[in-house]
Amino acid sequence: MASRDPAADLRRIAFLLERANEATYRVKAFRSAAATVAALPPAELSQRTEEGTLAKLPGVGDVTARCITESLSGEEPVYLRRLESTEGTDLVGAAAALREALRGDCHAHSDWSDGGSPIEEMALAAVELGHEYLVLTDHSPRLTVAHGLTAARLRKQLDYIDRLNDALPEGFRILTGIEVDILADGSLDQEDELLARLDVVVGSVHSGLRDESPKMTRRMLAAIANPHLDILGHLTGRKVSAAGEGDQAHRRARTRPPSTFDLEKVLAACVEHDKAVEINSRPDRLDPPKRMLTVAVEAGCLFSIDTDAHAPGQLDWQRFGCERAALCGVPVDRVVNTWTTDRLLAWTAGHSPAE
Numbered sequence: 609m610a611s612r613d614p615a616a617d618l619r620r621i622a623f624l625l626e627r628a629n630e631a632t633y634r635v636k637a638f639r640s641a642a643a644t645v646a647a648l649p650p651a652e653l654s655q656r657t658e659e660g661t662l663a664k665l666p667g668v669g670d671v672t673a674r675c676i677t678e679s680l681s682g683e684e685p686v687y688l689r690r691l692e693s694t695e696g697t698d699l700v701g702a703a704a705a706l707r708e709a710l711r712g713d714c715h716a717h718s719d720w721s722d723g724g725s726p727i728e729e730m731a732l733a734a735v736e737l738g739h740e741y742l743v744l745t746d747h748s749p750r751l752t753v754a755h756g757l758t759a760a761r762l763r764k765q766l767d768y769i770d771r772l773n774d775a776l777p778e779g780f781r782i783l784t785g786i787e788v789d790i791l792a793d794g795s796l797d798q799e800d801e802l803l804a805r806l807d808v809v810v811g812s813v814h815s816g817l818r819d820e821s822p823k824m825t826r827r828m829l830a831a832i833a834n835p836h837l838d839i840l841g842h843l844t845g846r847k848v849s850a851a852g853e854g855d856q857a858h859r860r861a862r863t864r865p866p867s868t869f870d871l872e873k874v875l876a877a878c879v880e881h882d883k884a885v886e887i888n889s890r891p892d893r894l895d896p897p898k899r900m901l902t903v904a905v906e907a908g909c910l911f912s913i914d915t916d917a918h919a920p921g922q923l924d925w926q927r928f929g930c931e932r933a934a935l936c937g938v939p940v941d942r943v944v945n946t947w948t949t950d951r952l953l954a955w956t957a958g959h960s961p962a963e
């Protein structure tokens with residue numbers, strides 16, 4: 609039998625585990641092993657397989673060594689076969705049409721902030737999903753728990769993305785972005801000059817989520833009116849479950865009710881300022897709740913169906929957002945990430961004040 613590509617098989621396993629919402633650290637073994645294998649000369653790899661010394665390589669353990677051996681012998685690794693056989697069902701009807709129409713993802717994190725993987729690996733997974741672009745939206749400085757990027761680090765990231773884009777496949781690009789904190793007074797947590805340079809700005813509330821409605825409403829309205837903001841991230845901040853964690857008690861303890869604010873005013877402001885409401889696809893968020901999403905459709909809002917991925921496999925979570933959007937009657941042409949890249953960029957640029 610012709611041998612398979614062991615690094616590709618290991619990456620596929622990691623992707624499927626991440627998509628199944630396994631904790632990133634549990635998936636790490638497969639991504640590290642893939643990186644080690646990819647960097648190794650093929651001759652050394654086959655020699656080590658024959659000698660049974662694969663597990664002596666850095667980042668390779670017994671389980672990953674077995675996968676590599678199976679791949680090289682031309683056999684689909686048992687571990688991978690098991691994961692593939694438990695894959696989810698296909699989307700149908702309007703949800704499938706929406707997913708089909710999506711050209712990219714406007715909310716994703718790398719290991720520059722609190723994501724688990726380098727930008728390159730996020731980009732390659734996006735390419736494999738058929739995306740035309742991925743907006744990289746690492747956190748802003750005040751979110752220290754998530755290693756938010758200072759202005760200096762963000763500048764460095766922008767240079768890095770510039771170089772990386774030259775090396776990525778034709779027809780795909782990383783768009784620059786940020787998930788900027790909406791501060792207590794509604795201002796955005798990054799320098800204006802930098803926000804103006806970014807392709808897409810997602811603004812989210814991460815603190816004071818239990819504030820009273822009038823205060824939260826004022827804060828959100830100020831952010832929506834800010835010309836730099838393009839997409840309002842996870843509208844209510846609710847958590848419906850804890851990601852990647854086992855026991856039920858722990859899961860319950862980590863849930864969070866939606867924040868309270870004047871929904872109609874907030875949605876009307878989004879329409880007035882031509883900003884999009886994010887449909888956050890994370891299984892632990894599913895934000896906005898369906899009743900609010902329906903109101904947003906009726907209000908005439910634009911939407912962005914995003915994953916908020918913190919690992920490559922999570923980029924496939926758009927299906928959850930599409931299912932909810934279809935249930936709530938979101939029209940395809942009101943979803944900004946079904947637009948061409950040029951149209952998307954013209955729309956975000958249109959929010960900034962004329963120079």
Ligand SMILES: [Zn+2]
Pocket residue numbers: 787812814841842
């Ligand atoms: Zn967020």
Ligand SMILES: [Zn+2]
Pocket residue numbers: 715716717787916
């Ligand atoms: Zn995020």
